[in-house]
Amino acid sequence: MENHTMVSEFILLGIPNTEGLENILFMCFSIFYFCSLLSNLLILAAVLADSRLHTPMYFFLCNLAMLDIGYSSISTPKLLANFWAENKTISLGGCISQVFFYHFLGSTECLLYTVMAYDRYVAICHPLRYLLIMNNRVCALLAAGTWITSSFHATILASLTFTLPYCGSNVIDYFFCDIFPVVKLACADTYIIETVTFTNTGMVPTTCFFLILMSYVRIAASVVKIRSVEHGQKAFSTCASHLTVVCFFFGPCFLLYTQPSLSKEVATRMQIFCDVVTPIMNPLVYTLRNKDVKAALKKLKGQGRRILGK
Numbered sequence: 571m572e573n574h575t576m577v578s579e580f581i582l583l584g585i586p587n588t589e590g591l592e593n594i595l596f597m598c599f600s601i602f603y604f605c606s607l608l609s610n611l612l613i614l615a616a617v618l619a620d621s622r623l624h625t626p627m628y629f630f631l632c633n634l635a636m637l638d639i640g641y642s643s644i645s646t647p648k649l650l651a652n653f654w655a656e657n658k659t660i661s662l663g664g665c666i667s668q669v670f671f672y673h674f675l676g677s678t679e680c681l682l683y684t685v686m687a688y689d690r691y692v693a694i695c696h697p698l699r700y701l702l703i704m705n706n707r708v709c710a711l712l713a714a715g716t717w718i719t720s721s722f723h724a725t726i727l728a729s730l731t732f733t734l735p736y737c738g739s740n741v742i743d744y745f746f747c748d749i750f751p752v753v754k755l756a757c758a759d760t761y762i763i764e765t766v767t768f769t770n771t772g773m774v775p776t777t778c779f780f781l782i783l784m785s786y787v788r789i790a791a792s793v794v795k796i797r798s799v800e801h802g803q804k805a806f807s808t809c810a811s812h813l814t815v816v817c818f819f820f821g822p823c824f825l826l827y828t829q830p831s832l833s834k835e836v837a838t839r840m841q842i843f844c845d846v847v848t849p850i851m852n853p854l855v856y857t858l859r860n861k862d863v864k865a866a867l868k869k870l871k872g873q874g875r876r877i878l879g880k
Contacts, residue, residue: 577736577755580665582658584649584745585842586835596653599646602846606642609853610635616866623866626704627693627808630686631856633713634815637682638849641675644668645746645845652745665747666732672748674724677774681716683816684778687785688712690809695792723770730763745838746845775823782816814855818848 588595613635617623645668652658660668693700731749734756744751749767753760789809822840857863 577662577738577740579659579661579740580747580752580755581741582648582652582660582745582747583741583743584652584658585838592653592656596650599650599653599846602850603642603646603650606846606849607639609850609857610639612867612870613853613856613863616863616870619870620862620866623862626689626709627686628863629709630682630689630713633682633716634679634686634852637675637679638852640671641679642846642849644671644675649745660747662732665742665752666728668747669731669749669752670724670728672724672746673727673771674720677720677723678716679819680775680778681720682713683812683819684781685712685716686812687782687816690812691785691789693808694789723774727763727767727770730766734758734760734763743834745842775820779820786813811856811860815848815852818851818855819844 585595614632617628617632648660648664648668689704692703696703727749731752734753735758736755737757739755742751742755749763753763786809793806822844825840857867
């Protein structure tokens with residue numbers, strides 16, 4: 571270590587095999603990022619503006635919208651800067667921030683999907699006691715619990731990552747700072763951080779997935795007992811949007827963790843899908859399949875026109 575200078579910044583190699591496509595990729599990622607911010611902000615505004623949507627389901631949807639705004643902002647702005655200015659350096663503080671917020675928001679989103687599944691379970695299996703069980707205090711505690719738990723999770727991972735000494739190469743073979751690409755550059759044994767990271771990042775999604783699965787098994791059993799076709803269709807409709815976004819979130823995670831033979835190019839593209847495309851899909855799914863949200867957006871559009879008209 572005495573023969574090396576401690577690293578104060580890193581170089582991100584970016585997306586592999588994209589030489590000469592920087593301008594096209596800059597435009598594509600800019601459009602996706604803008605659409606992600608706009609669509610999630612519209613969801614937030616619509617829910618806050620319409621008192622009919624002040625229910626537990628839409629409270630958690632607002633939390634999901636905030637998460638998606640943050641999640642899409644972890645790596646995309648820096649990626650756009652790299653495409654535009656071809657400056658691939660990132661400061662040590664910026665790298666620490668990317669690692670922390672990536673695992674903080676990713677874990678929060680995973681836990682939030684589980685809470686939303688529980689909310690759907692209570693709504694369908696215990697409809698008469700729904701508002702009693704999912705009261706404002708319970709909803710606030712559940713939402714706060716997902717954020718607080720994930721902050722501890724991310725703090726531990728980021729601390730273990732950056733207490734390691736970095737005194738050799740500073741070239742990260744990835745398009746943003748994540749734990750495994752970063753610790754490859756450490757000048758010390760990385761067994762502990764790699765074991766803790768693999769265990770935590772595997773255990774949290776797996777546990778959440780099985781809890782969601784259990785919720786929907788109970789929901790399916792309850793729907794089967796419903797004799798009314800109309801009520802059965804309504805129950806399915808309330809769950810369809812959540813099931814869709816859960817598939818978008820857990821599908822790529824499942825492939826990345828269970829298929830270690832995936833090439834770096836394929837794994838990178840799947841990660842980009844999670845970071846860039848999924849934050850747009852969530853508001854689209856909830857908007858296209860939800861009449862209440864559509865009505866709230868139309869109402870918000872009408873209010874905007876009246877304000878501009880005045």
